[in-house]
Amino acid sequence: xxxxPLTPADRQAMLGTIGAQSIDDLFVDVPESARLSGxxxxxxxxxxxxxxxxxxxxxxxKNIAAGSAPFFLGAGAYRHHVPASVDHIIQRGExxxxxxxxxxxxxxxxxxxxxxxxxxxxRLLGCDVANASMYDGSTACWEAISMARRVTKRGKAILSGxxxxxxxxxxxxxxxxxxxxxxxxxxxxxxxxxxxxxINSIDADTSCVVVQYPDILGRIEDLSALADACHAKKALxxxxxxxxxxxxxxxxxxxxxxDIVVGEGQSLxxxxxxxxxxxxxxxxxxxxxxxxxxxxxxxxxxxxxKRGFVLTLSTREQHIRREKATSNICxxxxxCALAMSVHMTLLGEKGLRQLxxxxxxxxxxxxxxxxxxxxxxxxxxxFFNEFTLKLSKEARPVVRQxxxxxxxxxxxxxxxxxGVEELQNGLVVAVTxxxxxEDVETxxxxxxxxxA
Amino acid sequence: xxxxxxxxxxxxxPSQGGETAEGTFTGNRALMxxxxxxxxxxxxxxxxxxxxxxxxxxxxxxxMERAKAIGLPGLSEPETVRxxxxxSRQNYxxxxxxxPLGSCTMKHNPRLNERMARLPGFADIHPLQPVDTVQGAxxxxxxxxxxxxxxxGMQAVAMSPKAGAHGELCGVLAIRAxxxxxxxxxxxxxxxxxxxxGTNPATAAFAGFAVEDIPATPEGRVDVAALKARxxxxxxxxxxxxxxxxxxxxxxxxxxxxxVHAAGGYVYCDGANFNAIVGRVRxxxxxxxxxxxxxxxxxxxxxxxxxxGSGPVVLSAALAPYAPxxxxxxxxxxxxxxxEENAEEHxxxxxxxxxAFHGQMGMFTRALTYILSHGADGLRQVAEDSVLNANYVLxxxxxxxxxxxxxxxxxxxxxxxxxxxxxxxxxTLDIAKGLIDEGYHPMTVYFPLVVHGAMLVEPTExxxxxxxxxxxxxxxxxxxxxxxxxxxxxxxxxxxxxxRLDETLAARKPVLAYKDAAPAEAAE
Numbered sequence: 001x002x003x004x005p006l007t008p009a010d011r012q013a014m015l016g017t018i019g020a021q022s023i024d025d026l027f028v029d030v031p032e033s034a035r036l037s038g039x040x041x042x043x044x045x046x047x048x049x050x051x052x053x054x055x056x057x058x059x060x061x062k063n064i065a066a067g068s069a070p071f072f073l074g075a076g077a078y079r080h081h082v083p084a085s086v087d088h089i090i091q092r093g094e095x096x097x098x099x100x101x102x103x104x105x106x107x108x109x110x111x112x113x114x115x116x117x118x119x120x121x122x123r124l125l126g127c128d129v130a131n132a133s134m135y136d137g138s139t140a141c142w143e144a145i146s147m148a149r150r151v152t153k154r155g156k157a158i159l160s161g162x163x164x165x166x167x168x169x170x171x172x173x174x175x176x177x178x179x180x181x182x183x184x185x186x187x188x189x190x191x192x193x194x195x196x197x198x199i200n201s202i203d204a205d206t207s208c209v210v211v212q213y214p215d216i217l218g219r220i221e222d223l224s225a226l227a228d229a230c231h232a233k234k235a236l237x238x239x240x241x242x243x244x245x246x247x248x249x250x251x252x253x254x255x256x257x258x259d260i261v262v263g264e265g266q267s268l269x270x271x272x273x274x275x276x277x278x279x280x281x282x283x284x285x286x287x288x289x290x291x292x293x294x295x296x297x298x299x300x301x302x303x304x305x306k307r308g309f310v311l312t313l314s315t316r317e318q319h320i321r322r323e324k325a326t327s328n329i330c331x332x333x334x335x336c337a338l339a340m341s342v343h344m345t346l347l348g349e350k351g352l353r354q355l356x357x358x359x360x361x362x363x364x365x366x367x368x369x370x371x372x373x374x375x376x377x378x379x380x381x382x383f384f385n386e387f388t389l390k391l392s393k394e395a396r397p398v399v400r401q402x403x404x405x406x407x408x409x410x411x412x413x414x415x416x417x418x419g420v421e422e423l424q425n426g427l428v429v430a431v432t433x434x435x436x437x438e439d440v441e442t443x444x445x446x447x448x449x450x451x452a
Numbered sequence: 453x454x455x456x457x458x459x460x461x462x463x464x465x466p467s468q469g470g471e472t473a474e475g476t477f478t479g480n481r482a483l484m485x486x487x488x489x490x491x492x493x494x495x496x497x498x499x500x501x502x503x504x505x506x507x508x509x510x511x512x513x514x515x516m517e518r519a520k521a522i523g524l525p526g527l528s529e530p531e532t533v534r535x536x537x538x539x540s541r542q543n544y545x546x547x548x549x550x551x552p553l554g555s556c557t558m559k560h561n562p563r564l565n566e567r568m569a570r571l572p573g574f575a576d577i578h579p580l581q582p583v584d585t586v587q588g589a590x591x592x593x594x595x596x597x598x599x600x601x602x603x604x605g606m607q608a609v610a611m612s613p614k615a616g617a618h619g620e621l622c623g624v625l626a627i628r629a630x631x632x633x634x635x636x637x638x639x640x641x642x643x644x645x646x647x648x649x650g651t652n653p654a655t656a657a658f659a660g661f662a663v664e665d666i667p668a669t670p671e672g673r674v675d676v677a678a679l680k681a682r683x684x685x686x687x688x689x690x691x692x693x694x695x696x697x698x699x700x701x702x703x704x705x706x707x708x709x710x711x712v713h714a715a716g717g718y719v720y721c722d723g724a725n726f727n728a729i730v731g732r733v734r735x736x737x738x739x740x741x742x743x744x745x746x747x748x749x750x751x752x753x754x755x756x757x758x759x760x761g762s763g764p765v766v767l768s769a770a771l772a773p774y775a776p777x778x779x780x781x782x783x784x785x786x787x788x789x790x791x792e793e794n795a796e797e798h799x800x801x802x803x804x805x806x807x808a809f810h811g812q813m814g815m816f817t818r819a820l821t822y823i824l825s826h827g828a829d830g831l832r833q834v835a836e837d838s839v840l841n842a843n844y845v846l847x848x849x850x851x852x853x854x855x856x857x858x859x860x861x862x863x864x865x866x867x868x869x870x871x872x873x874x875x876x877x878x879x880t881l882d883i884a885k886g887l888i889d890e891g892y893h894p895m896t897v898y899f900p901l902v903v904h905g906a907m908l909v910e911p912t913e914x915x916x917x918x919x920x921x922x923x924x925x926x927x928x929x930x931x932x933x934x935x936x937x938x939x940x941x942x943x944x945x946x947x948x949x950x951x952r953l954d955e956t957l958a959a960r961k962p963v964l965a966y967k968d969a970a971p972a973e974a975a976e
Contacts, residue, residue, distance in 0.1 A: 001826065001830045003560055003562060003752075003822075003826070003914055004830070004833055004834070004837055004913055004914065005914065005915065005917075005919075006840070006841075006913075006916065006917060010916070010917040011837075011840060014840055014841075014844045014917060015840070017848070018840075018843050018844060018847050019847070020843075020862075023836045023839075023840060025862070026836075026839045026840065027701075027839070027862075028861065028862065029700065029701040029703045029861045029862065030701055030703070030729070030733050031703060031706060033706075033737075034734070034738055035732065035733065036731070036732055036733065036734070036832075038832075039827075039828035039829045039832050040602060040603060040731060040734075040832075042602060043599065043602055043603075043827070043828035044824070044827050044828065045827040045830075046825060046826050046827035046829055046830040047824050047825060047827060049564055049825070051824075052564065052568075052824045052825050053567070053568065055824060056568040056592075056817065056820070056821055057571060058588075059573070059574075059588040059591055059592045059595075060568075060571035060572070060573025060574050061573055062573070062587045062588025062589075062591065063573040063574070063577050063585060063586045063588040063589050064577070064585040064586075065572035065573050065576040065577060066577060066578055066581075067572055067576050068572070073578040073580055073581060075580055076579075076580075076808055076809075077578055077579055077580070077809070079576075083500070083501055083529070085500075085529055087570075088533070089532075089536045089537070089540075090756075091566060092536075092537065092540045093546070093547030093548070094541065094543040094544075094545045094548065095536075095545070095756065095757055096545070096547075096561065096754045097545040097547045097558075097754050097755070098543045098544065098545040098546070098755065098756070099551065099553055099556055099755050099758070099893070100556075100755070100757065100758040100759075101757065101758065102553075103544070103884070103888065103893060103894055104950065104953045104955075105885070105888055105945050105948040105949065105950045105953065106542075106543065106544040106888055106893060106945075106949065107542075107543055107544065107757070108542035108543070108950055109539035109540050109541065109543035110539075110543055110757035110758065112487070112489070112539055112542075113536070113539055113757075115489070115964075115965075115966070116489060116490050116966070118964055118965055119489075119491060119965040119966040120490075120524060122965045123965075124522060124524065128965065129964045129965050130964075130965070132758075133759070135614035135615060135618060135760070135807065136614060136807060137808060138808035139614065139807055166807075166808040166809070167808060169777075169804060169805035170804075172804060172805075173625070173776070173803060173805055173806060176803070176804065177625060177628055177659050177803075178658070178660055220513070220516050221516070222515070222516065247518070247522070248518070248522075249517065249518060250516045250517065250518055251516055251517070251518050251519070252518070252522075255520065264808075271575055272576055272577060272578050272579070273575055273577075273813050273814045274574065274577045274578070274579050274589050274810060274813035274814075275579030275808070275809025275810045275813055276579075276614065276807070276809060276810070276811055276812040276813055276814065276815075277760030277762070277812045277814050279760075289962070295758065296962075296964055297964070298958040298959070298962050298963055298964050299958065299963040299964075300953055300954045300957045300963075301953070301957065302950040302951040302952060302953045302954070303943065303951035303952045303953075303954075304950075306486075306951075308953045309953075310955050312958040312962060312964075313959055314959075315959070317650075318617070318650045318651045318653075318654035319651075319899075320650070322650055322653040322654055323653040323654055323656065323657035323662075323663045324657070325657075327654070327658070328620065328651050328654035328655040328657075329617055330615065330617035330651045331615045331616065331617065331758060331759035331760070332758050332759045333759045333760045334757040334758035334759050334760075335754070335756025335757060335759065335760060336759075338536075338756075338757070342532065342536060344524060345490050345494065345500070345525070345526065345527050346500035346501050346526070346527070346529065346532050347500070347501055347524070347526060348494060348495070348496060348497075348498050348500070348524055348525055348526010348527065349496035349521065349523065349524040349525070349526060350496060350497055350498070351500070351501045351503070352522070352524060354499075354503045354506065355501075355503060357506040358504075358506045360509075360512070360513065361506045361507055361510075361511075362509075364510045364511065365507075365510070367512075381512065382513065382514045383512055384513070400582055403581075403582045403585055408578070408581055408582075411580045418792055
């Protein structure tokens with residue numbers, strides 16, 4: 001038991017100091033009937049580092065890693081190249097093994113990083129302030145809807161059909177228990193999002209309109225008219241960004257009038273990780289900050305007058321306001337936020353813009369190439385690095401067949417919307433800087449075979 | 453005018469602090485340099501990455517191009533590594549020393565866990581890949597689930613909650629869904645003992661319950677008579693913590709569970725302190741219906757300065773049908789992910805989806821690695837050593853600090869002390885800050901709320917006797933200084949990267965994002 005330092009002699013000596021005969025004396029408060037006499041049956045005993053490594057490596061080898069195949073999946077999780085120094089920095093013990101910075105005098109490293117992260121995210125999303133991260137994009141999205149209810153004192157949220165269906169599901173789950181009314185749409189295989197429908201459905205009960213940008217089909221459009229329509233009816237516009245790299249190329253939602261911008265930060269620094277841990281982004285205008293959930297780091301001075309950072313505005317939080325708190329969130333995703341922050345620092349404005357351009361040019365070329373394939377129609381004509389194809393066949397089995405050929409093609413809309421007939425032939429394809437021209441060619445020729 | 457920093461208050465920069473007590477003008481000390489913000493040292497023209505030139509190509513942005521500058525500073529790679537390495541040196545962490553935060557359970561984070569989580573087969577797979585390309589990942593989730601169910605003696609486990617508090621929400625939503633399914637819509641009150649974590653009442657409220665407190669006894673346990681007296685047709689259930697936040701085992705939990713069940717309610721157990729009983733007690737045997745397990749607390753996934761966490765929730769047979777989607781199932785042809793509600797299946801009552809994908813896979817691989825390393829025998833030893841270490845600290849300190857529950861029986865994973873007996877003007881906070889100067893991260897302070905000036909000390913099972921003895925020496929020294937009213941303690945810490953920070957100023961004049969200096973100020 002290499003992680004347990006006490007020796008049998010230590011244990012005896014310590015029991016003596018305590019004045020106990022045996023370790024069982026320390027478990028006397030456990031009722032006799034609930035005490036287990038030995039290790040729980042049916043489970044293996046401890047194993048060496050080598051044995052554990054072998055076991056885990058065998059499990060890992062049963063999966064097809066994205067980097068080992070032509071890979072085109074997006075739909076809320078994106079594969080980008082992460083510089084080696086990002087992982088090096090997050091593995092430093094002083095970041096990796098630290099706790100929440102409740103003692104600011106000896107946690108300035110984490111706190112300054114949180115302040116820098118907040119500042120980077122606010123600028124990226126085009127908002128005044130951002131918090132120091134949430135669990136992920138989907139939960140941040142629900143928290144934004146919840147916040148809009150608190151701010152507007154209205155209970156009806158309108159969710160665009162272009163919003164990630166899993167984000168919609170999370171909101172539906174929560175609304176079932178909180179009594180919020182949700183109006184939800186599903187996308188159509190159209191180059192245009194449902195903005196006009198959204199504008200027309202805003203009424204005096206509407207707390208917010210939630211729109212994804214770029215949306216689940218990869219579409220982008222100006223949110224200004226929608227923001228104006230929301231504000232005219234005193235509702236809030238919530239924009240969801242699932243691919244922050246896009247903001248190196250396209251306008252930020254905050255610039256177009258979104259009141260709250262939430263997002264998924266995974267694509268910068270964090271990696272795919274089969275869905276988690278990821279990093280939720282949450283930003284808003286200054287006037288809403290006291291209704292914002294999650295952790296905030298603020299600047300202050302110490303007793304010597306030096307600049308320092310502390311967790312602040314905690315009067316909104318669960319450990320003070322208990323059942324009146326702005327949310328029950330207790331932790332955040334600080335290590336992932338650090339990874340994202342380091343990646344953004346390495347990129348800087350110049351690097352992020354270059355990265356975004358590479359993504360866009362690559363995706364645009366891939367869209368042209370794939371649209372040449374018989375039985376493939378390009379649905380989206382304005383997009384960043386992700387676009388939707390309409391196939392001549394149902395996309396889900398096509399994805400399955402391509403996987404057999406060693407190609408991880410895009411996400412079939414059938415997997416995301418199993419009941420929606422119109423979407424079954426839709427395939428969402430993401431192209432990033434990690435995708436090569438050869439990968440695109442491989443996918444195009446395989447599609448030709450499968451669709452023939 | 454902006455509501456943020458309305459008076460236009462500007463911070464001091466590190467070099468404007470004047471001559472410090474340590475005798476340097478810049479604030480730098482040997483081996484420790486002050487570090488400016490990336491916004492002060494970086495520039496928007498600098499980058500630490502190399503991309504080839506993007507080939508000329510068609511733009512499909514059509515009017516959506518970002519026109520205005522973002523304002524993101526960049527640093528070269530060496531500057532980046534140096535910046536974050538310098539920042540890291542201003543942090544205390546478990547790799548540097550004992551981290552006695554009660555109820556937070558800061559234990560050794562094995563690097564094997566990190567290596568396994570980074571295997572490309574786990575780290576580089578997409579949540580929506582075809583399921584037959586991720587069979588190993590699903591098998592790993594299934595194995596971890598099996599361990600969690602077996603160790604807790606429960607029926608099912610929901611793996612997707614993203615953190616402990618998210619797990620609480622999952623458990624309480626399962627209770628709500630079960631009540632709704634039975635038409636028990638009058639049960640809308642959740643009983644929460646005073647010693648509960650602050651997240652418990654907030655969680656119950658978020659799930660649409662009203663919260664009523666149940667008092668603690670003078671011995672630091674749930675007042676069972678008060679709890680039983682409150683049971684009735686309006687009670688959804690009780691949220692209890694065991695071992696509780698006073699560091700004690702609740703010996704009457706089975707009795708409480710039976711009474712709650714007989715009255716038509718459910719029992720939620722906050723499993724934050726499971727490391728004290730793992731392998732020795734199964735919560736399922738005590739009548740618990742739902743319990744979240746903080747993988748970072750019991751199974752050593754790193755806390756990372758405030759997350760990510762991971763909070764799988766084990767469920768009793770009564771609540772299992774209501775578990776959230778998605779979950780992993782073993783079939784004859786391999787593993788599958790159940791993502792849709794299906795009336796035909798045993799989980800027809802699912803309350804839905806809590807998060808976009810399958811949960812914290814990166815944490816699952818770390819926790820599974822840790823569990824396999826310990827095995828059933830090692831995990832039992834974990835509980836024994838964590839309890840032994842906590843009682844050792846309790847007995848070593850009770851002559852210098854008030855220990856309010858020292859006579860209530862052995863403590864479990866943590867020992868609790870109070871500020872009783874400190875002279876006028878000295879508080880728990882002074883002891884905490886004094887410990888920093890002794891080289892330790894302070895214990896949890898001012899929690900639980902039922903103890904005045906609480907100090908909650910949790911050594912955990914990964915500390916050696918020598919490490920404990922050294923810590924106890926420092927802790928006794930600081931406590932003794934406080935009792936003697938030593939003035940220097942009031943201004944501690946003296947040797948940390950920062951002295952006491954002005955938290956009131958931070959809240960009154962919030963500065964939450966860096967702002968470029970205004971031109972007028974720049975001219976000064």
